[in-house]
Amino acid sequence: MSNLPRSQTSSSSRLSTMPSQKPRQLSHLQAQLAQLTANMADLESLMRMTAEQAQDMRGLGGYAGAMFMASSKVLGEETVKGGGSGAASSGAEGAREQDK
Template sequence: MSNPTRAPSAMQARLSTVPTSASKSRQLSHLHAQLAQLTANMSDLENLLRMTAVQAEGIRGLGGYAGAMFMAASKVLGEETVNGTSAESSNQTSTKTVDR
């Protein structure tokens, strides 16, 4: 007991999902536009990566300068601390001997 009116509508539904040449053309045009956009984005990415590599070299150089300055400051401040401590010790020793 099947309904004979359903068969044509099911057939029409199946036929409507089959792509026509116009829809294929539209889909291909859309894919072409997406590919063009992807190509442009990849070109931009390549340029950005190239600039990032150049900047990374510059940052590496700055890191070297900063490290050198920290080492120099550590040496200078370390010498002042050692000289200041030894000078204070000798002053305290000399004042103690004078007081006696």
């Protein structure tokens, strides 16, 4: 239950039932409720922003996937046409042409 010794628990419960403590407790609870309401509004705003960013990330993922598929197709065609070495063999041939 509580970590307080029994004598402190009973005295604090007696204090809370005293009529002079009720307005102070109510004002404290009201302040806590106002803080909770403000925090919930902030959380709602952050959740809305996170949802929008998740949709944007999904779109970026689609673009990245399309880029990978396009580069795979281009690089795949070059290796088939070039006999496997692609850009490395064409670079070497260009260097030979300049030496002549």
